[in-house]
Structure formats: C-alpha cells, structure tokens
Amino acid sequence: MEGIKLYTSRSIASYISTREGETKFGEKVNFISNLEELKSSKAKYVLFGIPEDIGVRANLGRPGAANAWKSCLKSLLNVQANQYTKPEKLVLLGEVDCNELMNKASNIAIEDPNYIAKLGDLVKQLDTTVSQLIQFIISAGKIPIIIGGGHNNAYGNIKGASLALKKPLNVLNIDAHTDLRTTEYRHSGNGFSFARNEKLLGKYRVFGLHQNYTPQYIFENMNTSANDNYRLFEHLILKSSEQIVKAFREELELVANEDFGMELDCDAIKGFPSSAQTPSGFAINMVRNFIRIASEEEHLKYLHICEAAPTEQSEIKVGKTLSYLITDFIH
Numbered sequence: 001m002e003g004i005k006l007y008t009s010r011s012i013a014s015y016i017s018t019r020e021g022e023t024k025f026g027e028k029v030n031f032i033s034n035l036e037e038l039k040s041s042k043a044k045y046v047l048f049g050i051p052e053d054i055g056v057r058a059n060l061g062r063p064g065a066a067n068a069w070k071s072c073l074k075s076l077l078n079v080q081a082n083q084y085t086k087p088e089k090l091v092l093l094g095e096v097d098c099n100e101l102m103n104k105a106s107n108i109a110i111e112d113p114n115y116i117a118k119l120g121d122l123v124k125q126l127d128t129t130v131s132q133l134i135q136f137i138i139s140a141g142k143i144p145i146i147i148g149g150g151h152n153n154a155y156g157n158i159k160g161a162s163l164a165l166k167k168p169l170n171v172l173n174i175d176a177h178t179d180l181r182t183t184e185y186r187h188s189g190n191g192f193s194f195a196r197n198e199k200l201l202g203k204y205r206v207f208g209l210h211q212n213y214t215p216q217y218i219f220e221n222m223n224t225s226a227n228d229n230y231r232l233f234e235h236l237i238l239k240s241s242e243q244i245v246k247a248f249r250e251e252l253e254l255v256a257n258e259d260f261g262m263e264l265d266c267d268a269i270k271g272f273p274s275s276a277q278t279p280s281g282f283a284i285n286m287v288r289n290f291i292r293i294a295s296e297e298e299h300l301k302y303l304h305i306c307e308a309a310p311t312e313q314s315e316i317k318v319g320k321t322l323s324y325l326i327t328d329f330i331h
C-alpha cells in the first residue's frame, strides 16, 4: 500500500529516554515490517498518526494538528511499561506519509480564488490512503487507533471500516461540532456529511455538541433525521459527574449494539490546544472515563482522536493527554 511510513524500533529509538531498571512503553511495543504481518500479530490494537492539517486549513480553522502525532509519540513512548499500560497489546504501525500533500498545501497561495477547492482536492487524496489503511487493519481483525490530523479523516475512517465490514458504520462522536457542513469541498467540517451522502454512515450521535457553534441549518437537518442526533453540552453543564457518565453510557447504548467507530475531537475538551480551542468543555479526566467506558464495547471498531494542535509551550500537555487516552483505551 502506498503512502504509509512503517516505523521500526530503530526509527523511534531517539524518542525514548531509557532508564536503568525500568522499561518504557516504546521498548515493549510491537512493530511490523510489512502490512501483511498484521494478520498474524497477536496484538489487538494498531496505532498510527496522520500528521496533517490540510482539512483544518480548508475549513478556515487554526492549523497545528499536523504536530499532534509527534507530541503524542514523544510522550507515549516514555510511558512506563507495566502491568497497567500493556504496550504488548499494541502495534505501533507508523504514520500516513503526508509530506507531499502538506508541501502542496503550503504552496497554494491564500489569495488564490480556488484556495479552498485546491486544499479540498488534497484532502480527497488523503481520504483514499486513510480509507485503504483502515480497511486493511479492520479486515486483519485489529482495532485501529488513529491520531490526527484534522477531523476530515473521520471520512476515511468510516469509509475504510464500512468497506471492511460491508455495511454502514455507526459512530459516536465526542465533539463541540457536528462536522455535518455542506459538501462543496472536502474539509475538516464535513467528513460526516460525505460519509452520510455515500451511505457509509449508520447511526450518528454527537455527544457534547456546543449550541454556539452549530449553524441553524445543521440543527434543522439533524432534528428531522432518523439517523443523526446530538446531546448538547449545555444540557450536561449542570449535571454531576455521575450524571454525565450516565448520559454518555446512554449515548453509547444507542450505537454500540452494532459495529461502531469512536471519534474524539479535542475541541470538546475544556481549554485544550486544538484547532477550535474553547474555554468551555469536558474535563480531561471525564474524557478519560468516556474512552475507558467505550473501550469495553465488543462492537467498537476504531478510535480516532483528532484536532489536537500543540504549540511549543503546550506540546507536553498535548502529548501526555493523548498518551493517557491511548493507554486508557488499550488497558
């Protein structure tokens, strides 16, 4: 398959700070030298990154999501390998090679009247690689964990999973936004619209949607849709932690009786460095609960965490948060 950079223990060695008497996550994680090896691997989960923010730029958002994967790796590989973190359950696959597409995106002048359309074409090319990779991993009987990148990659995830399973896929999305925008061009705000139009998406639920950032036409479409629905963050604000967890479990029940994908847009997390950062949202620890609860579902087919956009100052916070979420998921 083209467009994938596979990692080896050597290629990531410089990220690991070893310590005598201790074993780090990066020293115990599994690697593969070609994709076919996944089929015989004992690991249940396959982790890879998509270091791009082309879809975010095409959606006029704040770039930076391209750096989330590197921040994640730097932290994750230095987590302790112990009875709780379980690196042996994971294949560290590598990354979708986004260099060429990112360079092309940077060479499009923002004054170009077709700026967004041209970025959208690049997002479509990325969609092809992401969907092929997801289809391959799920067909091999593994659960992909995808670290974005923009939320545009939800489309590739859903398409790949749907092709592997030969049916539309349910999705639960923890997100401040629906990403059901109109479909003139591909970008990070319309991955679910494209998946819906192409009949790849089954039931779609958005958990923690922010009323301030959802256009009225999207509310109207969702209110009349048999398959799309949402729970507003504003309806959860006054609830206790137990009630919020209960609400999450209720949402999960609505999708998890069939195969489903789990999406987490980091802009749902309060004050988190992300493409559409907001001061209001779920606490990190609450999101850790959500991921752990979801991970127990037998029909869960993938986890996608996207739109984290670290700066130099916030790199450690982002990397550690993503690492917690990954280890919570594979525990």
Ligand SMILES: N=CN[C@@H](CCC(=O)O)C(=O)O
Residues within 6 Å of the ligand: 059, 060, 061, 062, 151, 152, 177, 178, 179, 181, 188, 189, 190, 213, 265, 275, 276, 307
């Ligand atoms: N994936 C993010 N989608 C949001 C972005 C909002 C923003 O950048 O402000 C959306 O299109 O609504």
